[in-house]
Amino acid sequence: MxxxxxxxxxxxxxxxxxxxxxxxxxxxxxxxxxxxxxxxxxxxxxxxxxxxxxxxxxxxxxxxxxxxxxxxxxxxxxxKLIPHYRAELERDPRDFVANPDGKVTVVEFFDYNCGYCKLAAPQVLKLIQENPDIRFVFKEFPIFGAASDSAAKVALTPAGKANGLALYQAWMAEKPLDEAGIDRQLAALGLNPSQVRKASDTPEIAKQVAEIRALAAKLKVQGTPAFIVGDTMIPGADIGALKAAITQAKAGELKQPAAG
Structure with a gap:
């Protein structure tokens, strides 16, 4: 009405x-x-x-x-674009990857303060846990402010990647995720927030985040979350479409990269 x-x-x-x-x-x-x-x-x-x-x-x-x-x-x-950037998307050794030996690769561009990313996160975690053959690449794509940028950089430290799924789950549950929430969840995992933050403040990590942003621009990623399976991009928290693309990939209907 x-x-x-x-x-x-x-x-x-x-x-x-x-x-x-x-x-x-x-x-x-x-x-x-x-x-x-x-x-x-x-x-x-x-x-x-x-x-x-x-x-x-x-x-x-x-x-x-x-x-x-x-x-x-x-x-x-x-x-048209994805095949030209497949190595950057799927095989950047600096990214955190869940189920690294999986045969089907899924890439997610995300932000810890994106409402739709938070909505999709439980299903993403379930997908990873229930499908060890799915290799899941996390692309830190902070677009929602300073706290998102801090979290992305912390997640890319050695300690962050060692606790990748736990941090992803904890930070996605923070609504919103602020600087205090970042430190609180780091401490809950037994990490020293000051030390991890110091490790995150490096030119190398800043360069990686900048390169992810540039890659998203090249692929015309309009927002978060954005999932990529093979040559298919799934914008938004459309888990049904993501699962359909994975099913097709498992059936060999989408191009998959050689293991490397």
Whole structure:
């Protein structure tokens, strides 16, 4: 109902704003003809509210079609681009990888303060735990501020990668994850926050994060999470689509890299 009311207001305002070019507007105020027209529009809409429902439905259909067209275009671009960057995506030895001996590779670009990443995280962990044949590459892609940047750099330290899944689970459960939450969860794992943070403050780790950002830009990753399986990119927390892509990959229908 809210959508219909909004549509009514927008439509009535738009139609009321129309004026007869032959009758100029004085001081920004509607003319008598405009006011009469607006009253007529309002009366018609009140008498025929089904027109609004039809307009809203048509608008929703249009937006859905546009979204599907954009998704199809993005997927086509991804299929062209991913093969050129496969080694950077799947085989960067600096990344944290769960189930490193798995035959099917999944890559996730994520941010610890992304709401949809947090929504997907339990399913990601379940997928990793229940499927040892899935090699899962975590791409630290901080886009939500300073705490996200700090967490990404901490996660890329030796201590961070040694506790990769535990940190991922703990930090994704923090809503939001702030600097205090980072330290609290490090301490809960028996790590010294000051020491780990010092280890994270290196040119090498800063360079890795910058290179991940550059890779995301090359692949036209628009936000987080973004999953990649073979030549397929799955934007958003669409776990169903992710599982479908994994099933196809296991069946050999998507190109998989040679082990290395």
């Amino acid at each position: 809210k959508t219909n009311l909004a549509a009514v207001a927008a439509l009535a305002a738009a139609l009321t704003a129309c004026h007869n070019p032959a009758e100029p507007v004085a001081d920004g105020k509607p003319s008598r003809a405009e006011a009469a027209f607006g009253r007529s529009v309002r009366a018609y809409l009140l008498e025929h509210p089904e027109v609004i429902e039809e307009a809203v439905a048509k608008l929703q259909d249009k937006k859905q079609a546009e979204a599907e067209a954009q998704a199809a275009a993005a997927q086509a671009d991804a299929r």
